[in-house]
Amino acid sequence: MKLKLTVSPDFPPEKLAGWHIFNTWLQRQTGLASHFDVYESYEELHSAIDAESVDLIYANAYDSANLVRDKGFIPLARPAQQADEVVIATSIESNVEKIEDLAPGINIATTADPDVRTIGMIMLEPANIDSANSQLQSFGSYPLVAKSLMKKESQAGFFLADAYDRLSKLIQSQLRPLVRSHIQLISHSFLLSPRAIAHKDTLQELLRNMAEKENGPRVLDDLDSKGWRIPDQEEVEFMIDLMSTLVSD
Amino acid sequence: MNDMQPNDVAPNCTEQRIRLYDGSERRIFLCDEEVPYPDGKLIVSSTDTEGVITHCNDSFVDMSGYSEAELIGQPHSILRHPDIPKAAFADMWNTVQGGEKxxxxxxxxxxxxxxxxxxxxxxxxxxxxxxxxxxxxxxxxSRDRVNEAQALYVEMKKAEVNS
Known part of the structure; x- marks a missing residue:
């Protein structure tokens, strides 16, 4: 069986090199044939999942919920430390100093990442802003979200906090962060399709001990990762329950 | 559930007794001072099917003023404020016990x-x-939504008293 690996399409292109390296490392460590597929949009990813073309995925919390509950995917590992947090920012030249200074009718710049959108919209609720009274504009990368704010085409921008922190000092100096989430419970997860269940123990052992494996630390660096830990099923179910409280029906 | 203690409360609190969902009574102290909700945070807790707290996060501990040890094992109604009408809690319980959000x-x-x-x-x-x-x-x-809810709850409480 050839293992088909992918990630949620919320990683910027410069981070995908790390995942290609991870795929090569995975093949060497396990002796399994594997292929890393890149999907450029959530529509493409979801079609691939429906077509059973995904065996191992590093998925955001929103996709994890659907994959575990609807497709029977099995949680393998979660980041040892990092949680997915969100920053809402505006232009440094704006008069807006806090979320409550924003008003319905604004343009919001974001990416297609559903976790970031969900958390971002929740943090706008204190300003009475929702998806019905604002315009969401989707961009292909976080620097483009920043550019939209700097050009004053948008009054608020949603950023994955890690991505915001990686913006250049020059770009950051043009932005004013209004709020940063401190949820701590939402993260990406490695999930395995039920078809590949035979590889569960091998993959979990490998991920848990990645820092001790040959070239493991270097590959973790390439992924900007501090390593992985093995969650129990209930921990992932809890995150899914939590996500379900955040999405509107 | 334990009564609230005078030594724990802010100055100028008034004492009340409230009847809880299970029919028990609790002594509480009320102070007309709102603590602002912290930006960017979620307060998260889990209970068993009887509403007894089994897990809470740091934001829950910070905002409630109780320690984690004081919260785990207590009914969630430890946070019950008498300004919220019984019908609102009944609606919540009926909804979630029926399997809905x-x-x-x-x-x-x-x-x-x-x-x-x-x-x-x-x-x-x-x-x-x-x-x-x-x-x-x-x-x-949203402060606007809170004001709307507050006005509704005042009316519901009046109806509660008159019924």
């Missing part, structure tokens, strides 16, 4: 007698189709 604006009572408003969403924790407990997630509410 409930959401609404709630005023919570802190250990020190002050209060904080939240937008709360409660979901049943279904495992293999069986409800094993409930998870409640609270977030910062």
């Amino acid at each position: 409930w959401a609404g604006y709630i005023k919570n009572l802190r250990k020190d007698g002050r209060y904080y408003w939240v937008y709360a969403t409660v979901v049943p924790n279904k495992r293999a189709g069986v409800i094993k407990g409930f998870t409640s997630v609270r977030r910062k509410p």
